[in-house]
Amino acid sequence: MFVLLTVTALALQSQVADTSPFRALALPTPGRVRSASGAPGPDYWQQEASYTIQATLDTAAQTLRGSERIHYVNHSPDSLAFVWMQVEQNLFAANSITYTLNQPPLVFAGGVSFDFTGKGFIGGGVMEKFEVAGKPLQRTPYGTMMRVDLAAPLAPGAAIDFDVAWHFPIPPYGGGRMGRIASRLYELGQWYPRLVVYDDVNGWNPLPYIGAGEFYLEYGDYDVTLTVPAGFVVGGTGTVQNPEAVYTPEQRARIARALTSDSAVAIITRAEATTHTAPRTGVKTWHFTARNVRDFAWCASPDYRWDASGYRGIQINTLSRPEARPWDEAHRMAHFTIKYFSEMWYPYPWPQATTCEGLIEGMEYPMITFVPALPRREDQFWDLMHEFGHEWFPMVVGSDERRYPWMDEGFNSFIDYGAAESYFRGTAYGDTVRRELLSAAQRFAVPGTEQPMIDKPVEQRDLAWAAYQKPPLMLTLLRDAVLDSATFNRAFREYIRRWAFKHPQPADFFRTMANVSGRDLDWFWRAWVFTTARLDQAVNSVKAVGTDSIYVFLSNRAQMVMPVTVELAYADGTKETRALPIEMWNLGSRFTARFATRKPVVAVTVDPARIYPDIDRRNNTWAR
Numbered sequence: 001m002f003v004l005l006t007v008t009a010l011a012l013q014s015q016v017a018d019t020s021p022f023r024a025l026a027l028p029t030p031g032r033v034r035s036a037s038g039a040p041g042p043d044y045w046q047q048e049a050s051y052t053i054q055a056t057l058d059t060a061a062q063t064l065r066g067s068e069r070i071h072y073v074n075h076s077p078d079s080l081a082f083v084w085m086q087v088e089q090n091l092f093a094a095n096s097i098t099y100t101l102n103q104p105p106l107v108f109a110g111g112v113s114f115d116f117t118g119k120g121f122i123g124g125g126v127m128e129k130f131e132v133a134g135k136p137l138q139r140t141p142y143g144t145m146m147r148v149d150l151a152a153p154l155a156p157g158a159a160i161d162f163d164v165a166w167h168f169p170i171p172p173y174g175g176g177r178m179g180r181i182a183s184r185l186y187e188l189g190q191w192y193p194r195l196v197v198y199d200d201v202n203g204w205n206p207l208p209y210i211g212a213g214e215f216y217l218e219y220g221d222y223d224v225t226l227t228v229p230a231g232f233v234v235g236g237t238g239t240v241q242n243p244e245a246v247y248t249p250e251q252r253a254r255i256a257r258a259l260t261s262d263s264a265v266a267i268i269t270r271a272e273a274t275t276h277t278a279p280r281t282g283v284k285t286w287h288f289t290a291r292n293v294r295d296f297a298w299c300a301s302p303d304y305r306w307d308a309s310g311y312r313g314i315q316i317n318t319l320s321r322p323e324a325r326p327w328d329e330a331h332r333m334a335h336f337t338i339k340y341f342s343e344m345w346y347p348y349p350w351p352q353a354t355t356c357e358g359l360i361e362g363m364e365y366p367m368i369t370f371v372p373a374l375p376r377r378e379d380q381f382w383d384l385m386h387e388f389g390h391e392w393f394p395m396v397v398g399s400d401e402r403r404y405p406w407m408d409e410g411f412n413s414f415i416d417y418g419a420a421e422s423y424f425r426g427t428a429y430g431d432t433v434r435r436e437l438l439s440a441a442q443r444f445a446v447p448g449t450e451q452p453m454i455d456k457p458v459e460q461r462d463l464a465w466a467a468y469q470k471p472p473l474m475l476t477l478l479r480d481a482v483l484d485s486a487t488f489n490r491a492f493r494e495y496i497r498r499w500a501f502k503h504p505q506p507a508d509f510f511r512t513m514a515n516v517s518g519r520d521l522d523w524f525w526r527a528w529v530f531t532t533a534r535l536d537q538a539v540n541s542v543k544a545v546g547t548d549s550i551y552v553f554l555s556n557r558a559q560m561v562m563p564v565t566v567e568l569a570y571a572d573g574t575k576e577t578r579a580l581p582i583e584m585w586n587l588g589s590r591f592t593a594r595f596a597t598r599k600p601v602v603a604v605t606v607d608p609a610r611i612y613p614d615i616d617r618r619n620n621t622w623a624r
């Protein structure tokens with residue numbers, strides 16, 4: 001009898017635990033590398049990959065040719081018998097996974113679309129050399145990844161220098177992330193072979209580059225020399241080390257003036273860009289260096305006009321073709337964005353920030369972004385600001401984009417709404433832009449087709465919702481409905497500070513938010529990140545209790561739980577709101593709230609501010 005009772009009780013308990021929204025998140029066991037508080041632990045390590053690259057842009061052959069020395073330091077506790085390299089130009093090889101799949105483009109609101117293919121272009125990278133100390137290494141390419149076997153295992157703490165030479169034909173359209181316009185404008189990313197991340201969670205991370213799913217990269221220092229036609233202006237990751245060789249004395253004087261100016265100073269005026277006073281023959285070599293970045297990208301064109309300004313010693317640059325319209329406000333947008341994110345979240349940590357106008361619909365790299373000219377002012381701001389927002393996620397906070405776009409696109413999109421609200425404050429757009437997340441929820445959170453945001457980007461059939469819209473809706477509600485602005489901002493800033501220039505995993509984020517806010521948020525992450533649970537709060541009925549209070553019978557009719565805000569409307573026309581804590585749903589899916597009130601109540605509404613993606617609003621109000 002006793003035994004039986006115990007078994008029954010246990011069975012009941014486990015049944016409750018399985019279905020409870022409050023069941024604990026199954027996070028990986030913390031340790032000395034990643035601590036239980038969500039901070040990097042005392043033994044946290046990550047690899048270092050630094051690059052010295054010489055490359056030449058051949059605009060006649062449309063080829064980029066380069067050689068590089070990679071200094072790779074093994075800070076892991078493991079001996080490495082081989083390394084994995086990313087060779088992303090193979091996306092455009094005839095037999096690539098991308099070309100075989102021939103996926104439809106990813107289309108965003110506002111008409112921006114990403115075609116992850118090369119639109120029929122057949123190219124691919126050619127590896128000319130991969131050596132250590134003059135000795136070639138065994139290479140095994142696998143699509144956009146390549147394994148390189150080392151002559152002897154690389155011991156913990158040891159470093160190795162790879163000498164690599166390569167070339168590739170430059171695609172006119174490079175999967176939405178790089179490309180060129182004839183031989184007049186080049187936007188170059190994914191252009192040099194680079195190390196795959198080796199970490200404490202997955203070991204090597206050679207997930208292929210297919211299109212969706214961006215880059216997970218090691219931090220390091222860069223020394224890059226780019227030889228281009230003499231008339232070209234180049235923008236790149238890092239700072240120019242040979243200004244005397246590449247700028248005129250007039251341009252150098254203008255740059256010095258721009259550094260102390262809040263508003264745009266023309267380094268190359270529209271008139272100068274239009275008349276092409278720069279030399280049209282010969283070549284010029286640009287020398288850039290960058291410290292503690294995870295990638296290097298660059299743009300080049302003989303047609304660029306160039307505006308610059310300064311913010312706390314940071315040189316902000318916008319490069320655009322004279323005919324790009326409406327680009328005139330772009331510099332003000334760029335300056336605002338760097339300043340806003342710096343003051344709101346984390347100071348911009350590098351000496352310059354550049355946006356290049358061109359064919360790419362929006363792409364981010366350290367210190368440099370590629371942004372098109374868009375006809376609508378709001379879209380122009382959003383795209384330019386969004387790409388710069390990536391300087392915080394993932395350039396500063398170096399998360400694994402190939403697995404977790406919600407920690408990159410998602411976190412960035414969340415901070416973007418704040419930037420748009422601030423830039424357009426007082427306008428209809430600025431005051432309502434965040435509401436679009438709720439209409440997106442209605443349209444895209446479709447039962448049966450929606451996937452949890454934790455799914456990999458290449459497995460997501462609606463990446464726009466899962467990576468760009470659901471995460472900012474989630475964080476907005478965490479801030480406004482679960483925590484409060486001060487608590488949320490403090491925790492989110494601490495997450496950025498802890499993981500700046502490091503590789504956070506989802507658990508590090510969940511733990512940091514819980515530890516800093518002091519709240520158990522397992523129930524929140526479980527619903528929002530790991531499931532497609534929907535929310536349906538309802539007022540079932542209302543009953544007066546004597547003359548001094550009322551009972552409000554509430555129910556939670558779907559799988560997601562959220563705290564409840566109740567609005568009481570009185571017969572005299574006044575209203576007031578009462579907040580109920582999330583713990584109410586610990587008791588089950590029904591809850592009876594007793595509110596003290598002496599005035600007759602004529603209507604009771606849950607979520608009166610309509611901030612929740614409640615799937616059935618018809619049951620949100622009880623009226624007498």
Ligand SMILES: [Zn+2]
Nearest residue numbers: 386390409412
């Ligand atoms: Zn983005």
